[in-house]
Amino acid sequence: MLMNKDIGLVTYYKENYGSILQCYATKNYLEQKGYNCHVLYEKYDARQLRVVRAKNIIFHAYNSLRYKGYFSQYMEMRKSMKKEKGYLTRRAYDFQNKFVEDMLKPQGLTWKELHSIATRDDYIAFIAGSDQIWNASIHINPIYFLQFAPKCKRIALAPSFGINSIPTYNKKTVKVGLEGFERIAVREQTGEEIIGQLCKVPTIQVTDPVFLLDVNQWKSFAESVNTPSKPYIFVHFLSEPSKDTIYEIEKLSNRTSTEVVCFSYGYKEYSIFSKITHLDGDPQEYVSLIRDASYICTDSFHSSVFSIIMHKRFYTFPRQHLHKSPQSSRIIDLLTRYDLEDRYVKSGMIPEEDSINWNAVDTTMENERIVLRKYLDEEIERRS
CATH class of the missing domain: 3.40.50 (Rossmann fold)
Known part of the structure; x- marks a missing residue:
């Protein structure tokens, strides 16, 4: 058994069965290998939440002024995503949350706390997990590029861009995020093509993490x-x-x-x-x-x-x-x-x-x- 070998996993794990199970498969596989796998997410105190909201307002305002049609597209996307989430029944939502709490046990940390554990010797790596965590049709939270951790500890495990090309307004953000990895494993061939257009980070195509389990x-x-x-x-x-x-x-x-x-x-x-x-x-x-x-x-x-x-x-x-x-x-x-x-x-x-x-x-x-x-x-x- 490996002692004091911790790995942080940052991915989607809510409101979708596939998201939950790709997270479960990764965590389960790593724990079978003897590592301590911790599902992590960023939490905010009241002041931090105000800062995040202010940054989001600035981001959307800037893109609305610079890119024609951005605001209407953003509002349409936001409205449709909210509506689609509402299709899941309340009972199913509760069943999912119970499984997440019991089996995945996600831990909320502030950005400062994430940065702190990332410098510890017992945390050997952080994984940007699968699913559409790099969906560039929306604003991508820096946590999904593991920007709180040293570059040498970042691992990209089959993230998906969700779309065939990166919108102009997100190209810089995505490029900077990608260049924070030494190597990137993506889930689709289109992902390899996107990365090749934006930067020179080596890539490999791998399948979805649910295939880690037979x-x-x-x-x-x-x-x-x-x-x-x-x-x-x-x-x-x-x-x-x-x-x-x-x-x-x-x-x-x-x-x-x-x-x-x-x-x-x-x-x-x-x-x-x-x-x-x-x-x-x-x-x-x-x-x-x-x-x-x-x-x-x-x-x-x-x-x-x-x-x-x-x-x-x-x-x-x-x-x-x-x-x-x-x-x-x-x-x-x-x-x-x-x-x-x-x-x-x-x-x-x-x-x-x-x-x-x-x-x-x-x-x-x-x-x-x-x-x-x-x-x-x-x-x-x-x-x-």
Whole structure:
């Protein structure tokens, strides 16, 4: 067992099952290796909060004056993100928070406190975790570039930009943030291309951290959860699905004599389904429902990922974002790497017959897992 080897993990872990589970997977993997992994976030006292708010006002005011259309785009993004978060049911939100408190145990520190622990010998590294922590369509908090820590202790583990290109108003911020790393592992090929355009920091493409754990570990994670006994379609959409999408899922339900299980989101569009059950649950129930489903229909990146891990018949639909920043590149990149482009139902029609070469998928998955683990192990070991 490694003694006094602490690692700080800074990533998203709230209000989204995929975000929570990529954080859990990273923390779990590191702790299996014998490290103490601490999920960290920045907290503010009253004075600091006023300063942060003032800086945000200045940031948005400056960009509104310099870049035409910035303010209206920002307000539209802010409004749509708030609305999309509101689609998650209150019960699901409470289940998620309970899991986060019990399993992830996040620790809030001020910037001064973060800087202080970053200089200690027992903290050997800090990881900017996965998910869209570098989504440059919005203002990026410096904590997600680990700017409180010495450059030699910063590790970038599969962060996603979420978009195909960096808006002009964010290029300088992103460039400075990227140059604070010695090497960067990104989740998508588009991420490598973005970094190459902005700076000369070496990059490597790795898969999402949920792949740090294999299928048996994920099944063990969810083994205590019971799921419906009848065949069902697991339906998990982060944004309101289109009417065409709902119609296709209803057709699939009728054709395969399966019930529709809608998980943690209560869109009005779901009322069309003739055989429907609404379920809310924590991340363990989320994984178990994917594990036992006959089919998965989703617009979620991580629901697609877990469908691949669990060898499920799944269909991923384009996400109906309320804002004007499409984020399909990460899903298309994922499906392309696994030769599963036909899982992306862009035309809106689910094929009646299909098959998946799971042997080829498993080979790709294992190769990506090896690269991911090797990168993370090497980055930590050279700082130990």
